[in-house]
Amino acid sequence: MGSEKEVNVIEIHNLNKSYDGFALQSVDLQVTAGRIHGFIGQNGAGKTTTIKAMLNMMPLNAGEIKIFGKDFQKDEQTIKEDIGVVFDEMGFHEFMTPKQIATMMSYVYANWDGEAFQKYLTRFGLPLKKPCGKFSRGMRMKLQIAVALSHHAKLLILDEPTSGLDPVVRNEILDIFQEFIVDEDHSIFLSSHIISDLERIADEITFIDKGRILLSGEKDTILEEHAIIRCGKKESDDINDDCVIFKRMEAYGCEILVNDADAARKKWGDALVEPATLEEIMLFYVARENGKARL
Amino acid sequence: MRGLYYKDMCCLKKLLHTMIPVCIATLIFALLVVLSIRYGNMGRMLSGEVEEAINEENAPVILFYIIGICLLIPMGFFVDALRCFEMDEQAGFEKVVRTLSVKAADAVTARYLTYLTFGAISMGSSFLSAAIVAASAGAVGIEELSMKKLTQLILVIAAVLLLFCGIQIPLFYALGKKKGTVASLILFLVPVGLLYLKFITLLDALPGMELFRYLMEKFREGRNIVSRYLWAEVVGMVLFYVISYGLSVRFYRKGGRK
Numbered sequence: 001m002g003s004e005k006e007v008n009v010i011e012i013h014n015l016n017k018s019y020d021g022f023a024l025q026s027v028d029l030q031v032t033a034g035r036i037h038g039f040i041g042q043n044g045a046g047k048t049t050t051i052k053a054m055l056n057m058m059p060l061n062a063g064e065i066k067i068f069g070k071d072f073q074k075d076e077q078t079i080k081e082d083i084g085v086v087f088d089e090m091g092f093h094e095f096m097t098p099k100q101i102a103t104m105m106s107y108v109y110a111n112w113d114g115e116a117f118q119k120y121l122t123r124f125g126l127p128l129k130k131p132c133g134k135f136s137r138g139m140r141m142k143l144q145i146a147v148a149l150s151h152h153a154k155l156l157i158l159d160e161p162t163s164g165l166d167p168v169v170r171n172e173i174l175d176i177f178q179e180f181i182v183d184e185d186h187s188i189f190l191s192s193h194i195i196s197d198l199e200r201i202a203d204e205i206t207f208i209d210k211g212r213i214l215l216s217g218e219k220d221t222i223l224e225e226h227a228i229i230r231c232g233k234k235e236s237d238d239i240n241d242d243c244v245i246f247k248r249m250e251a252y253g254c255e256i257l258v259n260d261a262d263a264a265r266k267k268w269g270d271a272l273v274e275p276a277t278l279e280e281i282m283l284f285y286v287a288r289e290n291g292k293a294r295l
Numbered sequence: 296m297r298g299l300y301y302k303d304m305c306c307l308k309k310l311l312h313t314m315i316p317v318c319i320a321t322l323i324f325a326l327l328v329v330l331s332i333r334y335g336n337m338g339r340m341l342s343g344e345v346e347e348a349i350n351e352e353n354a355p356v357i358l359f360y361i362i363g364i365c366l367l368i369p370m371g372f373f374v375d376a377l378r379c380f381e382m383d384e385q386a387g388f389e390k391v392v393r394t395l396s397v398k399a400a401d402a403v404t405a406r407y408l409t410y411l412t413f414g415a416i417s418m419g420s421s422f423l424s425a426a427i428v429a430a431s432a433g434a435v436g437i438e439e440l441s442m443k444k445l446t447q448l449i450l451v452i453a454a455v456l457l458l459f460c461g462i463q464i465p466l467f468y469a470l471g472k473k474k475g476t477v478a479s480l481i482l483f484l485v486p487v488g489l490l491y492l493k494f495i496t497l498l499d500a501l502p503g504m505e506l507f508r509y510l511m512e513k514f515r516e517g518r519n520i521v522s523r524y525l526w527a528e529v530v531g532m533v534l535f536y537v538i539s540y541g542l543s544v545r546f547y548r549k550g551g552r553k
Contacts, residue, residue: 055394091386091388092386093302093306096305100302107298108397
């Protein structure tokens, strides 16, 4: 059985953008078609700036961005026809009703599907004629998602779509994303600082911190490769392999993140080496960067 | 473009909820003042017993109210048109618009069309209101209250406001709403301030009716110049708008709005 060549829906090379007190530094990023790509980072790490750059919402200092293999500078309109974007804040005027928003979007998108929008509204329990300013945060998010899905977008770009939502609504929204991705032509780029969400649904993960990509790849591979060694302070002095990402001294001992779990298990045994969660991996990488910064 | 224009019209509909009562209140106030001047007092007016003709003494006051109404209503509408920018900014719609399948030229065109729509509505309502007030004043007494002159007056005001908006829109795209407002206000207030200073000086130098006659004379002179070079002015305005539009598209593409 021959393996199919994977296609990248988003390709970013050497993206640089700087402004007051912040800089995206040589960001390289690939998002594979048919996958959910999680983009993790602390607040202010550069997630939204990267998304804005992707959407051609700001001038770049350097770099190349391709979406669906097309150059944003040349094919912006064609690309945007196939993209649905959801921000953490709604962005529609509060006096506008979903009906008015649908009318507006029907003029904007050639592929706007009014019936699909109506179905999503019914499914999400959103009233057609109520001003969206009267919606709860969860309802506003669902409205944005309904709009993003109703022009048959192939790629959803979501910037913190689940932040500030209660667990029930968050779960509901994550289910919608998983349904969307069932179609192999569909892809999702999802930025969040809620790692548990990404742990649940993402296929690929990219960590960003202070404008730099720290780690990027398949989620399962990242989780398989990384492990935490928990040991005493004295034992930790002997663990100085290349695979060590960062050592964190605690009151009761030491925690060490390694990026070659198999090698670590062979050397130090299963008892000491435990699987790492995405959250732990991110915290250790960030701590390493902070340590470097302090040096 | 059509989608964004539709959204702006939804904004207009929302803004009209406050603008229409304000226009009506302004009109009623002006009508009451003008009628009471014409009839001597409100009691006479209501009884309809005595009808005093408009005369040289009360004409300036009546004219003042008519010019006032011609200025206030369009200014109110143009402020509302500017509020569309503000409403977009408050809602975060500017961010949304840049994710949509909308060309920069289309986004800017929609905004200019919105201004022109607001302008047309404001000029129409202002003309109607001024005509009602002028007619109630028995507007045959002085030349400046004829329909033809009122139309000219409205057109001059429209041209000034169009000039102002033609400057303000690219400034908004270049500097953002707050800085753009400050910059355009400076541009607007400098000539208005100079005119005001000139007026104050004249007020000291010329007593009541003389000042009025002087201003009317200036108004006639101005109107003559405007009529003499009308085509050049129309062409100039079109060119001015082409440049303003081009700059707006350029600033929009650069993502200058903060």
